[in-house]
Amino acid sequence: MSLAVVADTRDPLDDYSLPGWLYHDPEFHALEMARVIRPSWQIVCHLSDLPKTGDWHSLEYAGESVIVVRGEHGEVRAFTNVCRHRGSRLVDGACGSARKLVCPYHAWVYELDGRLSGVPQRSQYKVPLPQGLIPVEHEVWHGFVFVRLEGGGPSVASMMAPHEDEIAPYRFAEMQPLKRVTERPRSVNWKNLCDNYSDGLHVPVAHPGLKRLFGDGYWIEAGAHVDRLGGTILDLSRGSWSERAYQRLKPRADHLDDARQNLWLYFKLWPNIAFDIYADGIDFMQFLPTGPTTTSLRESAYALPDDRREMRAARYLNARINREVNREDTILVTRVQAGMQSASYKAGPLGDSEVCLRSFAQRLRRVIPEARLERPPTPGWSAARTG
DSSP states (O other), X not given: OOOOOOOOOOOGGGGBOOOGGGGTOHHHHHHHIIIIITTSOEEEEEGGGXXXXXXXXXXXXXXXXXXXXXXXXXXXXXXXXXXXTTOOOSOOSSEEEOSSEEOTTTOOEEOTTXXXXXXXXXXXXXXXXXXXXXXXXXXXXXXXXEEESSOOSOOHHHHHGGGHHHHGGXXXXXXXXXXXXXXXXXXXXXXXXXXXXXXXXXXHHHOHHHHHHHTTOOEEEEOSSEEEEEEEOOOOSSSOHHHHHHHHHOOOOTTSOGGGTTEEEEEEETTTEEEEEETTEEEEEEEEEEETTEEEEEEEEEEOXXXXXXXXXXXXXXXXXXXXXXXXXXXXXXXXXXXXXXXTOOOOBOOTTOHHHHHHHHHHHHHOGGGGOSSOOSTTTTHHHHO
């Protein structure tokens, strides 16, 4: 009997995490902003954050300011926050409302659909004037408004399609904000936060509260575009005051079946958007790079209208539990960032269960091949890649 020899085409780097220099190198940061962040979907807000005509929300990232605005007939549009005259920002801040968008520099006026409708001393201009604001690609998925600076990739709906049946019962589109969209600075690389979010091995070690809630039932899965994580919370006889009170007071969510009443479910969309889903409400988190070693953690919370005192208490306690988890995670990622900046650190091994970290690293290496290198190339290496 003869045996055919099959070549092993598996990439040996699949068993390793990303090297440390990717978490602080300025040239790599600039390249991944161009190759990863600009072509990816970024969440701006929920439709319920734009309840009235003229309401707008803004998003600052990748050197751009984008505004989404509710039009006169209820439609939502997205534009760069840039006047077509001399480039002034049209609006300041995270949100607001306006009947028209008026530039504070020379009072050029734009309608809510982006059309240029007013130019003081128009007769001075001898060349054709622009028609209006520059549109930005946007998509509304289950009530959430996403924007993308550069197109070509899959839609949010197609990325989340494998999970559509699981998402639908939560009725995202009908939810209302529990708080305003907030941003908090973090002195770490954005990938550090992404890695931590999808890392299942640290939960029983570094999050004692989650360990009590999930026991050994926390799981993680990696998909083509989305990581799926979660667990079913257990009945606790011990634990913190918040954990025990949450389980005691949390009422039934009648729009969900029995299996979802105690399910905590997490989705992380490539590359930096996350949804935390509970029977009592949902959060989104966004890890926006602001520099090689700095990130803005952007987040908000939403829920279906429910005036029951027990539900209000459960939502408060849920947030209290997660604030403690976030505090623990902040300590963890700060320690990791310090280690990544050590010249002694090399890419670490990945275990069989670290499927999400493995998937993220594989994808980044495909988008930016230099991510395969253990050490950074000679300074100036990225010029050819960004040109």
